[in-house]
Amino acid sequence: MIENETIRAILSRRTIREFTPQQISDEQLYALQCAAKAAPSGRNSQPCHVRFVQDGAMLHEMHLAFKNLVGWDTPAYTRSDTNPFYHNAPTFVFVYAQGNCAMDAGILAENICIAAQSMGLGTVIVGSAGALFNHESGKVWNERLHLPPEMVYQIGIGVGYPNEKPEPKPRFDDRIEVIR
Numbered sequence: 001m002i003e004n005e006t007i008r009a010i011l012s013r014r015t016i017r018e019f020t021p022q023q024i025s026d027e028q029l030y031a032l033q034c035a036a037k038a039a040p041s042g043r044n045s046q047p048c049h050v051r052f053v054q055d056g057a058m059l060h061e062m063h064l065a066f067k068n069l070v071g072w073d074t075p076a077y078t079r080s081d082t083n084p085f086y087h088n089a090p091t092f093v094f095v096y097a098q099g100n101c102a103m104d105a106g107i108l109a110e111n112i113c114i115a116a117q118s119m120g121l122g123t124v125i126v127g128s129a130g131a132l133f134n135h136e137s138g139k140v141w142n143e144r145l146h147l148p149p150e151m152v153y154q155i156g157i158g159v160g161y162p163n164e165k166p167e168p169k170p171r172f173d174d175r176i177e178v179i180r
């Protein structure tokens with residue numbers, strides 16, 4: 001097995017759902033912005049608009065709106081009984097685009113996750129928040145995020161310092177095959 005920093009970052013990444021309150025540094029924030037910008041996209045169309053939100057009050061407001069919409073007893077949405085959708089990550093990255101650009105957004109999200117991992121940060125990818133942001137009532141957030149109304153939430157990423165060390169999640173052994 002080849003070992004290098006990049007492979008190590010990919011293999012050691014885990015979804016983190018508990019973060020310390022410590023904010024990431026501006027240097028780390030800038031590196032994540034560069035990782036987002038460098039992401040490949042179909043025909044280099046660069047459809048994704050990315051917002052790094054570090055305003056805790058705004059994130060909390062979004063959490064309340066999310067719960068008021070989907071209900072308060074909904075751990076299936078957030079994978080947690082107690083956490084908000086952003087799992088109290090001090091930085092939450094919103095990836096929006098016009099129409100369905102899930103592929104481009106997913107690739108961009110993973111760039112952010114691996115870059116964060118390489119800097120000792122943890123991440124959680126969040127699809128569930130689309131229930132709010134792509135609901136009619138959630139469209140008010142487009143303006144707050146400086147996005148035109150036609151932009152659609154594709155994916156989000158919580159970023160911060162991990163406050164847990166989860167075991168690796170199991171992976172299927174029969175999904176990958178080499179054909180020669």
Ligand SMILES: Cc1cc2nc3c(=O)[nH]c(=O)nc-3n(C[C@H](O)[C@H](O)[C@H](O)COP(=O)(O)O)c2cc1C
Pocket residue numbers: 013014015016017077078079080124125126127128129168169
């Ligand atoms: C497209 C996508 C959407 C996800 N949405 C959520 C989510 O809304 N909330 C959450 O807590 N985790 C979410 N996750 C994290 C997955 O649950 C996690 O990646 C999976 O359980 C595997 O664990 P691992 O990342 O630690 O390997 C999402 C992951 C992906 C790729």
